[in-house]
Amino acid sequence: MRHDFLDRFSRLESPIHRLPSAVKLGGSLCIIAALITSPLSYPWFFMVAGGLLILLTAISRIPSKFILRRLLLLEPFVLGIAIMTLLQPGGCIIFLTVVVKSTLCLLTMILLSNTTPFAELLNTLRRIGFPRLLVTVLALLYRYIFVLIDEAERLNRARESRTFGESRLQKWHSLASLVGQLFVRSTERAERIFAAMLARGWK
Amino acid sequence: MHIPDGFLDAKTIIATGALSTAGLGTALHQVGKRLQSRRIPLIGLTAAFIFVAQMVNFPVASGTSGHLLGATLAAVLLGPSAAVIVMSSVLIVQSLIFADGGMLALGANMFNMALVAPLCSYGIYRLLRLVLRDKRGQLVAVSFAAWCATVVAAIFCAGELAWSGTVEWGTVFPAMAGVHMLIGLGEAVITMLVMAAIAGTRPELLNECDRPKIQEGLSPTFIYAAILVIGLVVLVVPHASSLPDGLQKVAAALGFEHRALTSPIVPTPLKHYQLPGLDSTIGGTMAAGLIGAGVVFGLSFLLARVLLRHPKDAIRPQSSVEQR
Numbered sequence: 001m002r003h004d005f006l007d008r009f010s011r012l013e014s015p016i017h018r019l020p021s022a023v024k025l026g027g028s029l030c031i032i033a034a035l036i037t038s039p040l041s042y043p044w045f046f047m048v049a050g051g052l053l054i055l056l057t058a059i060s061r062i063p064s065k066f067i068l069r070r071l072l073l074l075e076p077f078v079l080g081i082a083i084m085t086l087l088q089p090g091g092c093i094i095f096l097t098v099v100v101k102s103t104l105c106l107l108t109m110i111l112l113s114n115t116t117p118f119a120e121l122l123n124t125l126r127r128i129g130f131p132r133l134l135v136t137v138l139a140l141l142y143r144y145i146f147v148l149i150d151e152a153e154r155l156n157r158a159r160e161s162r163t164f165g166e167s168r169l170q171k172w173h174s175l176a177s178l179v180g181q182l183f184v185r186s187t188e189r190a191e192r193i194f195a196a197m198l199a200r201g202w203k
Numbered sequence: 204m205h206i207p208d209g210f211l212d213a214k215t216i217i218a219t220g221a222l223s224t225a226g227l228g229t230a231l232h233q234v235g236k237r238l239q240s241r242r243i244p245l246i247g248l249t250a251a252f253i254f255v256a257q258m259v260n261f262p263v264a265s266g267t268s269g270h271l272l273g274a275t276l277a278a279v280l281l282g283p284s285a286a287v288i289v290m291s292s293v294l295i296v297q298s299l300i301f302a303d304g305g306m307l308a309l310g311a312n313m314f315n316m317a318l319v320a321p322l323c324s325y326g327i328y329r330l331l332r333l334v335l336r337d338k339r340g341q342l343v344a345v346s347f348a349a350w351c352a353t354v355v356a357a358i359f360c361a362g363e364l365a366w367s368g369t370v371e372w373g374t375v376f377p378a379m380a381g382v383h384m385l386i387g388l389g390e391a392v393i394t395m396l397v398m399a400a401i402a403g404t405r406p407e408l409l410n411e412c413d414r415p416k417i418q419e420g421l422s423p424t425f426i427y428a429a430i431l432v433i434g435l436v437v438l439v440v441p442h443a444s445s446l447p448d449g450l451q452k453v454a455a456a457l458g459f460e461h462r463a464l465t466s467p468i469v470p471t472p473l474k475h476y477q478l479p480g481l482d483s484t485i486g487g488t489m490a491a492g493l494i495g496a497g498v499v500f501g502l503s504f505l506l507a508r509v510l511l512r513h514p515k516d517a518i519r520p521q522s523s524v525e526q527r
Contacts, residue, residue, distance in 0.1 A: 032208050032307050036216070074302055078207050084370045084378050098369060101209030102305070109208075109302035118300060131231050133243065137292045140247025141254065145296075148248075148255040156259075172261055176393055179256045179271065180400025183249075183280070187408060190248040194241055203240075 009062045009114040016060040016111075021120040022128070028112040032105050040097040046104065053107045060115050070110045071103065078102045118142050144189070152182055204272075204360050204383070205297070206312055208305030212367040218437055219363060220310030222430050223291075226318040229426045230287035242285065250289045253277055254296065261393060269389040274320035274356075275328070275349035276394055280401075280408065283325045284423060290317035311363045314434060315356040322427050324352035338402070341409070342507035343500070346395035350387040350499045354492065357383035362438030372442035377488045384495050391499060392506065399510045 011017075016024070031049065038045050057067060078099060085094040122142075126135045155178045163174060211219075234242065253273040260268040273293075278286035291313050297303040304312045331344035361379040365372040402409055 029306065032305070036209060036211070036307060037213055070302070074207075077205060077303070078209075081206065081210060081364070081370075084364075084375050087374045087378075088371045094369060098209050102207040103209075105208030105305055106302055109298070109306060113300050113302060118296075121299060131228075131235075133231050133235050134227070134288065134292065136243060137247045137250060137288055138295060140244060141250040141292050141296055142300075144248055144251035145254055148251050149258070152255050152259065168262060172392070173396060175259055175261055176396030177400040177403075179259055179393070180397045181404065182256065183252050183276075183397070183401060184405050184408065186248040186252040187245060187405075190245040193244040193248070197244065 009060075009066065010117045012061055012115075014059060014061045014115075016056060016115045019115075020124075021116045022124045024112055024116050025121065025124055028108050031108050035101050035104050035108075040093070040100065046100055049104055050107075053104065053111065056111060057107075060111065062111075062114050067107070067110055067114075071106060074106050074110075075103070078106070140193075144186075147189075148182065148186060151185060152178065155181060204312075204315060204357060205294075205304035206308045206360065206363065208308050210305075210367065210369050211308050211311055211363060212369075215363050215367045216307050216310060219314045219434075222434055223310045223313040223318060226287060226427065226430045227291050227313065229423055229430075230284040230291075233284040233423050234288060242281075246281065246285050246288055247292075249277060249281060249285075250292045253289060254293050256397075257293075261389065263389065269386065269393075271393045271397070272316070272320070272353065272390055274316060275324035275345060275352050275390070276397060278321035278325040279328055279345055279348070279398070283322055283427065286321035286325065287317055290321055293317075311360075315359045315363070318427075319359050319431065319434070320352040320356040322431060323355050324348035327351050339504075339507045339511050341402075342395050342398055342510060343503045345398050346391035346503040346506070347496075347500050349394040350384075350391040350503075351496065353383050353387035353390045354380060354495075357386075359434060359438055362442060365442050366438055376442070380488050380492060384492065388499065391503065395503065395506060395510070 031053075035046075035049060040046070057064065082095055082098050082102075085091045085098060088094075119139075119142075122135055122139055125138075126132070159174055159178060163170070166174065234246070253271075253276070256271045256273055256276075258270065260270055262268050274286065274290050277289045280286075281289065294304060294309065294313050294317055298306055298309050298312070325348070327348040328344050331347060332340065335341070335344050357379040358376065361370075361372070361375040364370045364375050364379075398409065
């Protein structure tokens, strides 16, 4: 499978990609905090923020098509919650506020994750004092997502090539077996990884 | 249930952030203290496993599909502290890489899905296991705990949205609780099926989770309980205690008292969570929730019976997977 579908453009070459990841992390946090705390009565602020983000996107050379697709993919989650605000009095304004705010925040997050490789982000987190155990777990998680996706795909291919005309009930059953099998294999892999870590002098 | 940025205000972000930090800190301290470095790769791999398992789509009806959330599975398989770390890392990676769930809303999302869900389901699981000791009981306990954890996490999510002033409690509580009573059904069934599948291949992995040493002593239990109670008092109780009357008044004054009830986003067999004779939406939702819990418990029993009565059935699809 393609192993770069998560943060595909995080290794491009651009002024933004070259910035230290701590700056990018801090910057995105500031932008998001500012977006969240400012009321919608200052529309110019949101326009400026939106303009700034679009400018940053242009500088970062990430294809705008990709960013738009990402936004469209994530927008349903925003709308799913935002739709509830419409069911109350004065909901339209709140609806507009949260949709504008979250879309801009989403854009910020997409920009961050696609200009910063996750390993660098983890490095920054470790340097600013995240607990070592948590950083190790995050690194393992990120490292093995791809391996386990491959594993799951192989299991699924095997399942599909052996089952014909499943009913929905059987499908649930066999998919659950797949997930269970994936867990069993993950624990076995964890044992092997631990042995390998010890063999390399990990403490 | 992933809350994006922009829905929560500063006080909710800070409060839930503090609670999640305290909870995650306790969990990290707990796992680190016991010096079981052997468990660190296991925790990382389980986190990756939960991440990938959430991508496996279970077809529901007419093109829609659901997926596992995994908090209960992690809690039952690895114990509460490890599960808190597992679910937190999954949420952190989802937020930082997928932009799924906001960065500043991470505290709230972690509180709902990495603290409330695993701790709540672990507590319910252990309590039920006191009574249901056999193999079937394990499946029943696991699926009931999964359902409860999903619903309770959704209620906390509703509390956060209401406290931020984004959506009124009277709207968000029935909607979130209602939708997640249905989602929880899927979670309960999938979790039970996965547990049955693991029991079919590596039963010793399940024995691990009932060993009393997983019960990590009293102090973390107290800290976790305190965190959950503080969350409950801050996020849910203020709405639940004061609002039914006040809400009805406001609703009547503004003439939209039936508006929330006719919302089409909560399709359900119990019509709009209203029972005849119960006027308030919230009371109705609670009553429907209790009835729902009873029904889910009964269904869990039936399903566990079906699964265990034909042990061959439980293994059959698996063998087809294993022969590769």
